[in-house]
């Protein structure tokens with residue numbers, strides 16, 4: 001029996017692409033297990049899939065000063081020891097890493113055990129965890145063609161993003177029913193990444209009356225961010241985080257307002273949802289979402305509203321411009337050159353796995 005270990009986590013963007021690959025490998029008879037962190041969202045997502053989950057010690061690697069920077073390298077070292085032990089027991093033929101800090105110890109331990117690793121980068125610019133791991137992996141898969149120029153490695157290949165098939169199988173009628181919506185008014189889908197985005201939540205709620213004149217609203221707010229005072233507003237449906245219902249909610253949505261996490265925006269593209277992207281600012285990140293969003297704007301799939309320009313007025317203005325160009329955007333999306341990365345990655349997994357163990 002062929003066996004694979006998946007890793008990756010912290011936030012859902014580093015986990016959900018794994019689900020697409022898992023479904024395909026499962027249908028080909030592979031056995032699989034997952035190594036993640038104790039407190040990341042990956043445990044919840046992977047438990048839901050019924051796949052054995054093991055957690056290891058993991059530490060955040062920061063580019064800025066923080067007292068935890070002195071403690072975290074020891075947590076990473078402990079993570080390498082934990083992962084080394086687990087890999088010795090599981091004995092996989094290959095490891096697939098979707099990035100995030102928990103992936104670093106797993107990749108180092110795989111190297112020590114001589115197990116090949118394929119890593120995948122979702123964002124246009126490689127994250128720190130993937131950068132550190134590059135020398136130790138057999139193959140680096142990237143999502144954006146622009147990333148190949150930044151990675152400069154013969155190991156790199158543009159495979160696109162693995163997209164869960166389940167997300168493309170939603171039903172508009174089920175989505176409308178779930179929200180108690182009708183089909184006479186367009187539906188606006190709002191998502192601040194897997195954790196929610198407080199700035200976006202606030203801007204939407206400040207503009208709620210004006211938005212409700214034009215749309216029915218599905219708002220994924222993030223854990224703990226549902227506003228209880230608004231739960232009975234007709235046409236405004238809030239969720240903290242959604243799992244299986246996401247496909248139906250997207251199927252009934254016409255336009256999207258979102259952060260510009262790579263996993264989400266490629267899902268919206270696959271579903272041909274015109275998007276207004278409000279990327280996480282450079283103050284709060286390395287600026288990867290800004291580059292993701294600008295790349296989608298250049299391709300004509302999205303409009304970008306920078307966080308520093310976000311006000312109820314700019315939000316409404318940009319949304320109305322996007323609504324006017326919905327058909328043109330959808331035509332461009334239909335011609336998009338990005339395929340679903342799942343099949344290419346599954347072929348690479350077959351090609352690079354160890355044989356004879």
Ligand SMILES: CC(=O)N[C@H]1[C@@H](OP(=O)(O)OP(=O)(O)OC[C@H]2O[C@@H](n3ccc(=O)[nH]c3=O)[C@H](O)[C@@H]2O)O[C@H](CO)[C@@H](O)[C@@H]1O
Pocket residue numbers: 011012013014016017122123191192193194195220240241242243246259260261262263264265267280288289
């Ligand atoms: C704050 C932060 O660190 N953000 C990063 C993180 O974002 P984040 O984890 O938010 O990642 P994305 O927005 O790219 O992906 C979120 C994933 O969660 C799913 N989803 C989301 C909400 C929900 O209720 N249900 C659900 O299933 C989405 O469909 C998608 O598959 O990883 C991304 C991918 O590397 C990066 O581009 C982001 O910059």
